[in-house]
Amino acid sequence: MNIFHFLWRNVMHRKILSILTALSITLTIALIIVLLQASEGVEQSAQKGYGPFELTLGSKGSQTQLVLNTYYHVGSPGGNIPLQVLHDLKNEQEVANAFAMTAGDSYNGYPIVGLEPSYFFTRYGDHSLIAGGMYNKTDEAVVGSHVANMLGLHVGDTFHGSHGLVHGSGDSFDTTSDNHEEQHDEPDHEHFEYQIVGILPPLGTADDRAVFTTVDYAWHVHGITHDEDKQITAILVQPKSLLGAQMIKNKYNQRIDVQAVYTSKAVADVVNVVDQGTELVQFVSILCVVLAAISLLLSLTSVVTERKKDVGLMRLIGKSRQYVWSVLIGEGLFLTAIGAIAGLLLGHLVTYFFASSILEWSGVHVDALRFVPGEGWLLLGALLVGFVASIGPAWKVYRVDSLQLFRS
Secondary structure, three states: OOHHHHHHHHHHHOHHHHHHHHHHHHHHHHHHHHHHHHHHHHHHHHHHOOOOOOEEEEOOOOHHHHHHHHHOOOOOOOOOEEOHHHHHHHOOOOEEEEEEEEEEEEEOOEEEEEEOOHHHHHHHOOOOOOEEOOOOOOOEEEEOHHHHHHHOOOOOOEEEOEEOOOOOOOOOOOOOOOOOOOOOOHHHHHOOEEEEEEEOOOOOOHHHHOEEEOOOHHHHHOOOOOHHHOEEOEEEEEEOOHHHHHHHHHHHHOOOOOEEEEHHHHHHHHHHHHHHHHHHHHHHHHHHHHHHHHHHHHHHHHHHHHOHHHHHHHHHOOOOHHHHHHHHHHHHHHHHHHHHHHHHHHHHHHHHHHHHHHHHHHOOOOOOOOOOOHHHHHHHHHHHHHHHHHHHHHHHHHOOOHHHHHHO
16 A cells, blocks of 8 residues: 555544644644745845935934835825935035935825936836836826736826825825924815826835825925925935945034934844844744644654554554554654645735735735745754654554554
């Protein structure tokens, strides 16, 4: 009889116990897979989440809030800075590129971001749009691929923005002044209509979940015409060198209305906080692994207790101790392999269904179709745990005489 058929028949002989054992392994592996996928998504977003813009300038306040809002479109802007800061930066010899950003409005909860079109070519290279072209006029907009998919938008569609950034929260932020009180300017937004002229390709960053238009959209919406009244939310700076970045940072941090931060440092601080939370989840995962190993151990111990006579018969008809050992070890590895493969598939399936929600909530891309390096080691580790858990019950039968097993 084929060994796999024999193992399958033995497993099916105890369907309920086998299913519960495999299920505990499946859920454990799935939990760890989701954790690995999320962790990989955070790492990948941290690596390419801000492109070549090593410096970010914005209003005084939280550096983390400034960077998260600028590159991940999470939360509300912390304040505004004068447009003159952008003009000053562009005159700096150590600045390769500097792009102003205006934010504070949204469409169906997705942020409307004002940026120069050349930002996309600087950060992503010469990528072709899925449809249409880049915006050139104030009332034109392009939408990220995720926004287009979620809202069913097409080139030629029109929409009106609204004040504030968060779905139905009522939170608002005025992009034209430093007044953080709620502004009752919805009529201004109702009279300003955007036309979608292009849809961006999937970029693998938080830009997939934003709507982009010209920097001056906020000034037009709020009727700002004088240059001295025009303000921006942030400036994305690509320095020519690290030394130049340090010089610019030191210079602009001396101003009372501006702060300059290292983008990578702010992102690293966020990743460190995420890693601390991940360590707690990893501890829980280890406990789940221990419980799954105990479940497997109890299942195989039950096999030995229920089937002592079967084992005795195998020995009497000429099967060696090594064969009995292999069968019991094989059952443990068989159950472990079923649970591990099912857990791998379940983990990726859960990640796939929640990837959109993760992007919506955090701006982090999670690629459920991609296998992260740790998954292979996880499967090997699961089989090792299954082998170790099978040794005890197998050894219990291996060292007992066959006639004694049959008499009992």
